[in-house]
């Protein structure tokens with residue numbers, strides 16, 4: 001018997017069997033990859049283990065004894081802790097309050113001691129070698145990668161025996177991800193059990209000791225990592241082969257300039273940006289994380305104030321707010337679906353048509369026919385896995401939520417697509433479909449600005465890449481010269497070779 005076993009776990013939601021007689025086993029010291037396409041049941045399994053969901057049936061054993069989990073507190077008490085895919089931090093609370101939510105406010109006779117909280121927070125940063133963030137900053141003021149780091153620290157602070165990372169690296173930069181991998185390896189060396197969920201196969205290969213593959217709510221394989229090659233894993237996940245991963249690169253760049261930025265600055269985050277995006281071009285934005293890439297995208301979607309000049313399709317414009325931008329034919333597909341992209345309580349249909357209202361209004365009436373066409377087209381294009389268009393967005397799996405965000409933005413039929421880390425949390429099969437869609441948009445003459453935390457994607461998808469450093473454009477890497485090494489070279493001020 002393995003040290004840890006989940007047996008015959010079944011869990012249904014209205015209309016969906018998320019887990020169907022599923023198994024999961026691990027030994028102490030193992031780092032187990034839990035792999036599966038969007039909606040396969042991975043997060044549901046984790047939520048059963050962490051007491052968020054009650055399974056309809058099944059048993060859990062740890063060191064030969066049955067584990068009875070009666071809720072989230074009970075799970076933590078029994079040594080199970082998780083970094084959740086959908087961040088659980090409370091935006092209005094500070095860093096320190098979030099990290100120790102529910103731990104110190106009760107421990108200190110019902111009152112929070114701020115000195116104690118501050119000390120614990122700094123200790124935690126120190127212990128795991130993380131750059132210190134002011135404990136009293138509100139979480140809402142932090143960029144997504146920092147929030148994800150906090151989420152990780154919050155889980156680590158609980159000293160669990162079984163530690164779960166549900167797409168904990170999806171928003172992290174290469175450097176932050178390798179920090180986390182070192183920590184995970186240390187934890188495994190101490191004999192902890194690690195469950196690691198990710199859609200980045202290279203990361204899984206490098207880190208995990210075994211892999212369990214889920215498909216449609218049940219386990220279809222359990223193999224030592226060295227016996228599993230990437231193609232085979234993808235085939236197991238999807239139940240079919242997908243062939244080459246990235247589409248053949250082609251260049252559709254035309255002369256027409258869609259976006260022209262001249263000396264654009266924004267506070268100290270964006271300095272003197274000069275950049276052209278042409279029709280048919282897929283222009284990547286590279287550089288180390290947090291060098292102004294997010295601000296560049298925000299500037300083009302009216303989300304930050306800028307100085308300098310922006311021309312859209314040859315016309316001087318002031319991008320005051322997202323509404324003006326949408327009217328100019330610009331769409332932003334954001335990184336953080338929870339906060340910016342999606343209304344969780346509304347249906348897939350409502351989310352998709354929200355931004356596209358102009359296109360489907362007939363006078364003051366909404367054309368239902370048109371609405372249905374658009375929604376069906378988007379569900380099909382991105383193979384959104386759901387019972388029906390009326391399914392509530394909040395009940396979709398993480399990757400499927402991301403696809404709704406894409407559908408929502410693309411339903412406005414934009415000419416200029418700002419794609420900011422759009423494949424975050426999306427499975428390999430769907431990523432491949434997304435890359436094809438991007439290529440098709442380029443062929444139709446749309447301009448695409450593309451950012452990804454996954455450098456392989458930048459290299460394989462873009463025609464040209466501008467590299468940012470400290471809010472400036474440090475240089476540009478074109479066509480044949482595009483490579484990981486050259487992006488890094490340019491970001492430290494050298495020339496691409």
Ligand SMILES: Nc1ncnc2c1ncn2[C@@H]1O[C@H](COP(=O)(O)OP(=O)(O)OP(=O)(O)O)[C@@H](O)[C@H]1O
Nearest residue numbers: 013018038039040041042043044395396397398399
């Ligand atoms: N609270 C819920 N209510 C209704 N259905 C749900 C709920 N949570 C999950 N589901 C459904 O259960 C299925 C499995 O979802 P789950 O979140 O476990 O997938 P996943 O493997 O984690 O996918 P991803 O890679 O996209 O995160 C999906 O069909 C999803 O829509």
Ligand SMILES: [Mg+2]
Nearest residue numbers: 043085397398
């Ligand atoms: Mg999930």
